[in-house]
Amino acid sequence: DNAHRIAVIAGDGIGKEVVPEGLRVLEAVASRCGCSFRFDHFDFASCDYYLQHGAMMPADWKAQIGGHDAIFFGAVGWPATVPDHVSLWGSLIQFRREFDQYVNLRPVKLMPGVPSPLANRKPGDIDFYVVRENTEGEYSSIGGRIFPDTDREVVVQETVMTRIGVDRILKYAFDLAQRRDRKHVTSATKSNGISITMPYWDERVEAMAALYPEIRCDKYHIDILAAHFVQHPDWFDVVVASNLFGDILSDLGPACTGTIGIAPAGNINPERRFPSLFEPVHGSAPDIAGQGIANPIGQIWSAALMLDHLGEPRAAALVLDAIEAVLARPEYRTRDLGGTASTEDCGKAVVDAL
Amino acid sequence: DNAHRIAVIAGDGIGKEVVPEGLRVLEAVASRCGCSFRFDHFDFASCDYYLQHGAMMPADWKAQIGGHDAIFFGAVGWPATVPDHVSLWGSLIQFRREFDQYVNLRPVKLMPGVPSPLANRKPGDIDFYVVRENTEGEYSSIGGRIFPDTDREVVVQETVMTRIGVDRILKYAFDLAQRRDRKHVTSATKSNGISITMPYWDERVEAMAALYPEIRCDKYHIDILAAHFVQHPDWFDVVVASNLFGDILSDLGPACTGTIGIAPAGNINPERRFPSLFEPVHGSAPDIAGQGIANPIGQIWSAALMLDHLGEPRAAALVLDAIEAVLARPEYRTRDLGGTASTEDCGKAVVDAL
Ligand SMILES: CC(C)[C@H](C(=O)O)[C@@H](O)C(=O)O
Numbered sequence A, B: 001d002n003a004h005r006i007a008v009i010a011g012d013g014i015g016k017e018v019v020p021e022g023l024r025v026l027e028a029v030a031s032r033c034g035c036s037f038r039f040d041h042f043d044f045a046s047c048d049y050y051l052q053h054g055a056m057m058p059a060d061w062k063a064q065i066g067g068h069d070a071i072f073f074g075a076v077g078w079p080a081t082v083p084d085h086v087s088l089w090g091s092l093i094q095f096r097r098e099f100d101q102y103v104n105l106r107p108v109k110l111m112p113g114v115p116s117p118l119a120n121r122k123p124g125d126i127d128f129y130v131v132r133e134n135t136e137g138e139y140s141s142i143g144g145r146i147f148p149d150t151d152r153e154v155v156v157q158e159t160v161m162t163r164i165g166v167d168r169i170l171k172y173a174f175d176l177a178q179r180r181d182r183k184h185v186t187s188a189t190k191s192n193g194i195s196i197t198m199p200y201w202d203e204r205v206e207a208m209a210a211l212y213p214e215i216r217c218d219k220y221h222i223d224i225l226a227a228h229f230v231q232h233p234d235w236f237d238v239v240v241a242s243n244l245f246g247d248i249l250s251d252l253g254p255a256c257t258g259t260i261g262i263a264p265a266g267n268i269n270p271e272r273r274f275p276s277l278f279e280p281v282h283g284s285a286p287d288i289a290g291q292g293i294a295n296p297i298g299q300i301w302s303a304a305l306m307l308d309h310l311g312e313p314r315a316a317a318l319v320l321d322a323i324e325a326v327l328a329r330p331e332y333r334t335r336d337l338g339g340t341a342s343t344e345d346c347g348k349a350v351v352d353a354l
């Protein structure tokens, strides 16, 4: 049996609405390309599961999904019933860390037909990757509180950067830039203000850049870099960033290209020792959940990233072409893009375009 | 002698070019309003000073400027000769901390005549404040490195939030919103990922909001909030944020309104136990320094914020009117605004408009 074994986790909110559209597209492209999938659905990593079981995941979650070829993930979080840090640290952040998915790869691309909030930008002008460190940095669980409920109350949390963790994400970014035309890496820093970890990040960037003389490497502090995303999105090719900075830049980038509703993410373990996870950049969006109006393109584009990772580049390219064709048609645009199409209308249109 | 005593520190790079324009405007408005200034110039808090003295400031810097009514500051940093964390932690960050300037107040406003990179936005659409915590949070000096130059190398840095520090910045933000029409506070958080300090921030926001029932209070995670700055800048009235998040948002906001070259900042000690410091949001900009092309409006607008703080609201309003008049005239626009005016042309135009 040559089928790709996929663990499917829809999660919460609009995750439950967009994942079925992603699966529909995967089935369609499989029949065109002669590949096949076995989908195993899991109900954990959701706030419903938490409310029933008192934990986001069963104790043996690693055994249940660790043998799959990839995880196709929707979104998690329902702050009305479970605090976000509980739901996220109990699921998505566990996957990233325990499956050592240390690369969070997020393409930012202005697509034909998608109205950009920026004036005077056209498809082709914006086309870059955010390469985000995905396991350490500002997302650490070390810290705590002392003197609660007094004037002396203090809360601390560590940022942790390791040589191994920083070097491997930088290497991934430089290798990616090496394969691209512009051969340009931009590092996000804040070494003027965050005075210990960020100068270290800069130091490792310099060391890595020395190994890639053909690559042009520059750096900006995160504040002005965010400004440049708005004012000069055409400057970027591969942007490498710490966990938190990458998180911010990979929502900001897609906002500049029209909507975070279409942005995909790959949480990748490049050594393939563990399954990688593919998900849209957007979250569970409680404000629009249950209405059938969420944009499924982020989920579908994530399916394309997954196909690439599974060694099905032709299928991935077909899905991307279908996405471009659909985005160009106003009648298939969901509300975030100024249209009136439903989640299902848009998903079916991608299938038809295939 | 009723003169306001101002400590003037031009610093590095374009700081040395824009500060004189700010002073020119202050002199002009003084003669119109019957107030007066005594300017004391200091050469420390600059990288030149560092190269001569081996420190950014003399040991008695607090005595030298601590008795002034305000500090009028340009920009500091010259990474080609002094690493940014050395120059900044040896000067600006010291001022903020030692003079307990715990509020960093940064207006974001789309001005008539300033071309915005956002499509379809006009003056009046964007008009809000970023209220940034300015003394603690992510900008702590606690941390260090272990196992240098080995595979085990680890670097850590603490984020530190105190009850007193968080509550006072929130109170400032809610009080400011109270005086505004929309009475709306937006809190920047990241409690889904930064799992210890940020849930604490949220908790204090909730406690403060309970004391201000007339104020509408919402919160967004920093990643989607950055996206909303681009897509819905009209949503915001008062945005309150930690030190790092406020730093990012207050460059991003001005980028959305056209240029960070016009954005001002007040580093304020509301209790007036110490001098407050007024500076443009932009930095020393080594890339354009020495060419006389920097936009002086950020510095001049900072002078207006300073006038307000010094109890000269009429003078402040006159300067703001003059800024608006000049920005509306294409011939006085500097290069960042697509024009060809020099720093001096633009500064003199503001004086003439007065
Ligand atoms: C220069 C730097 C340390 C500073 C900061 O991050 O606070 C600057 O970006 C600012 O916004 O005033």
Ligand SMILES: CC(C)[C@H](C(=O)O)[C@@H](O)C(=O)O
Pocket (backbone or CB within 6 Å): A088, A247, A281, A283, B192, B193, B223
């Ligand atoms: C939900 C949250 C913890 C997550 C993150 O911050 O990593 C999300 O914003 C993302 O970008 O995948």
